Amino acid sequence: MKTNDHSSTSDERLVEAAKKGDMAAFEELVARHRDKIYARAFSMMRNEDEAVDLSQEAWVKSWQRLQQFQGDSSFGTWMTRIVINLCLDQLRRRKRQRTESIEEMDEESGGVERQMPVVTVNPTERLERGELRKRIDGALGQLSHEHRTVLVLHEFEDMEYKEIARTMGCSIGTVMSRLFYARRKMAVLLANLKNEELK
């Protein structure tokens, strides 16, 4: 069957076909969800090449585990969880190779941002979409991977605290602390970027 034949087929039917070994159906699934899966990997890893590699690995894994997909969630959600787990594994491996970051020490001792004055003006008001993305990208890049991951899982994946805690293997208290810190630091970083532009 040719790839084009699947363009109007639902995800559920494509999954069923792919489970029977239909590679063209699987390719259609890849084409439909590849940007979202890549975006999730990029948000967590902050590296284009790594995000491409991990998203490819996620697709290979999903083909191998397709029989395990029972349709309890959407295919897109199931795929996203696979790429998130791969990113977390990669980040854990990386963490083992480096020393504890300053951000982590801040988290334990209270964090500077927690005590900073509240940012009262929305620093991203009236920004063009491209400029806004660039600014957010820069701010996300300055977070430690633990804080960024919690932020990504909560803001983009809509995970509850307990689900994030389970995924990351930490306590709900740690999730709350990291999420609060990440949000505040994002606000401060975005405000600082705006102030720098005004100078």
Add this chain to the structure above:
Amino acid sequence: MIEREAQFKLMAYLDGELSEPETVEVREWLARDEEARALLAELQNTGAVLAGFEAGLKLPETREFFWSTIQREIERQERAPASAESVSLWGWLRQHLAPVSGVALLTCLLALLLTSPGNPAANGVQLSELEMASDDVGAYTYHDQQEKMRMVWLYDREDVSQFTGRGSLASMGPE
């Protein structure tokens, strides 16, 4: 300055993670505290700013190129288990058949020795010398099938000439 626990509670309120009584409690707090309202607004802004961020991220590879890499890897991995299986089958045969054939050979040799005429073991008595790890110590075993008895005799090789000069092993008897 809002306390740490109160800050977290405010965030949990924003994320819908509080129980009903706690939600009411935070609402009342917000109604009377301007600083709390400002912090809540900041947290809300960050969430709103991030909302559309991922939508603009596109995979920097063409559909064909991206898929061909995935397809190659799938095919490679599907081939890999088959070759691994054939290797492991050979490994299994080598691992298990070699010792089994060794044991079979030893059994045949032993059977030949035991059934040969003139061998004491053929009459229910077996006398044999054991190989020892140390060159200084030697050992003999004596096995009487009728009496269901096995004796192991250790001796110093330096004294062996004296020992054999006094008499034969068979005359020593069990101790």
